[in-house]
Amino acid sequence: MHARTDDGNTGDGNTGAGQDGESPGSCKRVLEPAEVRRVLTRIAHEILERTHGADDILLLGIPTRGVPLAQRLAGRAAEFEGRPVPWGSLDVTMYRDDLRLRPARALGRTELPVDGIDGKTIVIVDDVLYSGRTVRAALDALTDLGRPRSVQLAVLVDRGHRELPIRADYVGKNLPTSQRETVRVHLAETDGEDAVLLGEWKGALA
Amino acid sequence: MNRHLIAAADLSRDDALLILDTAEELARMSDRPIKKLPTLRGRTVVNLFFEDSTRTRISFEAAAKRLSADVINFSAKGSSVAKGESLKDTALTLEAMGADAVVIRHDASGAPHRLAGWIRGHVINAGDGMHEHPTQALLDAFTIRRRLGGGRSGAGGLDGVRVTIVGDVLHSRVARSNIALLNILGAGVTLVAPPTLLPIAVDGWSCEVSYDLDAVLPKSDVIMMLRVQRERMTAAYFPSVREYSRRYGLDAGRMAMLPEHAIVMHPGPMNRGVEIAAEVADSPRSTIVEQVANGVSVRMAVLYLLLGGAELTGEPR
Known part of the structure; x- marks a missing residue:
């Protein structure tokens, strides 16, 4: 069973396998591995620039694919600044507004630094920005975890079609799409290689 | 589901x-x-x-x-x-x-x-x-998995874990659910009880049966003590509480016979001094509060x- 999340990506923590089998043929590669690498390097620089050297920032990836992205961004930012940049993960499943539309799904992991999120500049990291509902859920989840000084949003792909007043602060690639199309992000950590694919997903249940 | x-x-x-x-x-x-x-x-x-x-x-x-x-x-x-x-x-x-x-x-x-x-x-x-x-069995399996490190990152079953369930199996729905779930998760189960407190059809269950607690203790990763359910007992199942306690109760001496990593569980409420001694219930090996x-x-x-x-x-x- 593979249902789409709002992001047009399999957001379930347990559906990593077998997804390629459902999208034969009509897939266009939008970003190649080298481009994904360059895009992440640029976002890392932008985050450092906007936060004046990343004082008190915390990168929080949304499972599944936001987490390795947050880790990579933190790694690059740490390289450029010469000191560690904290990162973690933020599972938003319990805060979603579409839980009743599909069978209950497995939970991802929330992992925060021991000193929490109070007073920090949080950068939420996700792979695809689509309706904005996942980000809304993330904002609610953050509220229950503490009171950050500010919250920003970094995404690898912005595919448009927002249903909420939400925009990203850092965008890897703006990708105009139709709602029938699907955007799939593959990362080395979860899928074996880095790529962004655009296509009609035959397995989609809508 | x-x-x-x-x-x-x-x-x-x-x-x-x-x-x-x-x-x-x-x-x-x-x-x-x-x-x-x-x-x-x-x-x-x-x-x-x-x-x-x-x-x-x-x-x-x-x-x-x-x-x-x-x-x-x-x-x-x-x-x-x-x-x-x-x-x-x-x-x-x-x-x-x-x-x-x-x-x-x-x-x-x-x-x-x-x-x-x-x-x-x-x-x-x-x-x-x-x-x-069933939820008692699930929480027991969860406790075993956490304590024995079978799923330190939250994954995996209980394959190969040896669980001994001691006491009033006959009246115990906790025991029935646990045997079923532990089998599903791959653990091996041994029941220890007086013959009068074992169900007649126990031969058909996928578990071992023993009447000798001391022989089983050294081979157990988990020991689960069941409450003596006096409210369900309509006949004399054993001669006296003291005799039951002496043969099937877990005291400090018996706890010392367990392997070093083994844990002691009890679904509660406990009869201290009957199936479990107070010093065992309060020892760091006991997971009784954790289970709650x-x-x-x-x-x-x-x-x-x-x-x-x-x-x-x-x-x-």
């Missing part, structure tokens, strides 16, 4: 692991400043208890409230049941009030199964007679997985 949770024996290995993994993530939230999650807002969970219970009812109540569900407690004492209302009429009343899930404890084996046929909501068995108590905390996480997982998603209507997947 099935629509109801009536028996541990109905679970597939994947279902059981999904519940344990979900509970693992939920347990990590229990040390947050705000423990409440909005997931079941607007859902109603009814605790329908025909038998006395403190910890199970409170545990289910805490679990439902942490998920923001509304909780209605219904106990048979001082209710319409005391006036002679049947289970079916009680069920239809709850249905009319819009219960999304009914957590039922009943002294008759099979009552949750009957209830599931009468109402549209989900039914969760919180103990029925001498049949099953884990109970809330496991019941949250069950409520979330049954109630949190879409109603499974239409074509089966």
Whole structure:
């Protein structure tokens, strides 16, 4: 069973396998591995620039694919600044507004630094920005975890079609799409290689 | 997942692991400043208890409230049941009030199964007679997995773990559910009890049976002590409590015979000095208090997985 999340990506923590089998043929590669690498390097620089050297920032990836992205961004930012940049993960499943539309799904992991999120500049990291509902859920989840000084949003792909007043602060690639199309992000950590694919997903249940 | 949770024996290995993994993530939230999650807002969970219970009812109540569900407690004492209302009429009343899930404890084996046929909501068995108590088995498996490190990162079954269950197996729904679930998760089970406290059909169960506790102790990773259920005993099953305690009770001397990593479990409430000595119950090897905390996480997982998603209507997947 593979249902789409709002992001047009399999957001379930347990559906990593077998997804390629459902999208034969009509897939266009939008970003190649080298481009994904360059895009992440640029976002890392932008985050450092906007936060004046990343004082008190915390990168929080949304499972599944936001987490390795947050880790990579933190790694690059740490390289450029010469000191560690904290990162973690933020599972938003319990805060979603579409839980009743599909069978209950497995939970991802929330992992925060021991000193929490109070007073920090949080950068939420996700792979695809689509309706904005996942980000809304993330904002609610953050509220229950503490009171950050500010919250920003970094995404690898912005595919448009927002249903909420939400925009990203850092965008890897703006990708105009139709709602029938699907955007799939593959990362080395979860899928074996880095790529962004655009296509009609035959397995989609809508 | 099935629509109801009536028996541990109905679970597939994947279902059981999904519940344990979900509970693992939920347990990590229990040390947050705000423990409440909005997931079941607007859902109603009814605790329908025909038998006395403190910890199970409170545990289910805490679990439902942490998920923001509304909780209605219904106990048979001082209710319409005391006036002679049947289970079916009680069920239809709850249905009319819009219960999304009914957590039922009943002294008759099979009552949750009957209830599931009468109402549209989900039914969760919180103990029925001498049949099953599936959430207790799930929380025990969860505790074993955490303590023995089988799933340090929250994954995997209990393959190869040797669990010894000691005591009143005959009357124990906890034992039945545990044997079923431990088998599903790959653990090996040995029952130790006086012959009078073993069911007649025990040969057909997939577990070993022994009458000699001392021989089994050194080969156990987990020892689970059952309560002597005097309220269910209608005949003389053993000569005296002292004799039972001497042969089947766990005292400090017996605890010393366990392997170093082994843990001591008890589903509660304990009879200190009967099946378990006070110094054993209070030792660091005992998981008795942990089991209570884990109970809330496991019941949250069950409520979330049954109630949190879409109603499974239409074509089966």
